[in-house]
Amino acid sequence: MNRPAFRNWQTVQEEVLRRIHAREWKPGDLIPNEADLAEEFGCARATVNRALRTVAESGLLDRRRKAGTRVALQPVAKATIDISLIRQEIEARGQKYGYQLISRSLREPPAQISGALQIPMTARMLHLSALHLANDAPYAVEDRWINTATVPTALNEGFDTISGNEWLLANAPYTHGEIAFSAAAATKEEARLLGCPLHAAVFVIDRLTWDHAASVTKVRLIFAPGHQLRTAL
Numbered sequence: 001m002n003r004p005a006f007r008n009w010q011t012v013q014e015e016v017l018r019r020i021h022a023r024e025w026k027p028g029d030l031i032p033n034e035a036d037l038a039e040e041f042g043c044a045r046a047t048v049n050r051a052l053r054t055v056a057e058s059g060l061l062d063r064r065r066k067a068g069t070r071v072a073l074q075p076v077a078k079a080t081i082d083i084s085l086i087r088q089e090i091e092a093r094g095q096k097y098g099y100q101l102i103s104r105s106l107r108e109p110p111a112q113i114s115g116a117l118q119i120p121m122t123a124r125m126l127h128l129s130a131l132h133l134a135n136d137a138p139y140a141v142e143d144r145w146i147n148t149a150t151v152p153t154a155l156n157e158g159f160d161t162i163s164g165n166e167w168l169l170a171n172a173p174y175t176h177g178e179i180a181f182s183a184a185a186a187t188k189e190e191a192r193l194l195g196c197p198l199h200a201a202v203f204v205i206d207r208l209t210w211d212h213a214a215s216v217t218k219v220r221l222i223f224a225p226g227h228q229l230r231t232a233l
Contacts, residue, residue: 012047099131128159175211
C-alpha cells in the first residue's frame with residue numbers, strides 16, 4: 001500500500017481534518033505532537049505547525065503551550081465578515097443604489113474619535129457624513145472620520161459622487177481592524193435622514209481599520225429600521 005504524500009501544509013491539514021471528522025481523533029483527545037506527526041507524514045515540522053495552526057483557528061483544535069494539542073470538546077463555529085461596498089450590497093439585492101453627501105469638513109475630532117484612532121485631539125481629520133439609498137429610500141447613514149496623516153490623498157477627493165466606503169476600499173490598504181455591532185435609538189438627525197420615528201430601533205455597525213500601526217478610518221453606519229445582517233459560518 002502506497003503511503004500518501006504530504007508535500008505541503010494543505011495536505012497535512014486535510015489529513016488532520018479527516019481524522020477529526022472520522023473520529024479517529026475524538027473530542028478531547030490529545031493528538032500526537034508536531035515532531036511525531038512530521039515523522040509520520042514525512043514532512044518538516046514547520047509544515048505540521050502551519051496545518052495545525054490553521055485548523056486551530058477554525059475552532060476544531062485547542063492548542064495550549066506545554067499542554068499539547070487536543071481536539072476541541074465544543075468546536076466554536078466562526079463567522080467571516082467581509083467589508084463590502086454598500087453599493088454592491090444594495091445592487092446584489094436587485095435594488096438601485098443612490099448616494100448623497102451631506103457634509104465634508106476638515107476639523108479636530110472629538111475625544112472619543114481621537115482616542116480610538118490614537119491621534120492627538122489637535123490633529124485635523126477629514127469628517128464625512130453621507131446617506132446611502134436603495135430604490136431612492138434611505139438605507140444607511142455613514143458617519144466617517146479619515147486619518148489624513150495615513151491617507152493624505154483623501155484631501156484631494158470631494159466625495160460628492162463617491163462614498164468614503166467605496167473610495168477607501170479602492171485607495172487605502174488596511175491590515176486589520178475591529179467591528180462592533182449594536183442596537184440604538186435613532187437620534188433626531190438620524191431619524192430625519194432615515195425617515196423613521198425619533199428613537200426608533202436602528203442597527204449600528206462601528207468599524208475601525210488600521211494599516212499596521214497607523215489608524216486609517218473610523219466609521220459608524222446607522223441602518224434604517226428592519227435591516228438584517230447575514231453572514232456565513
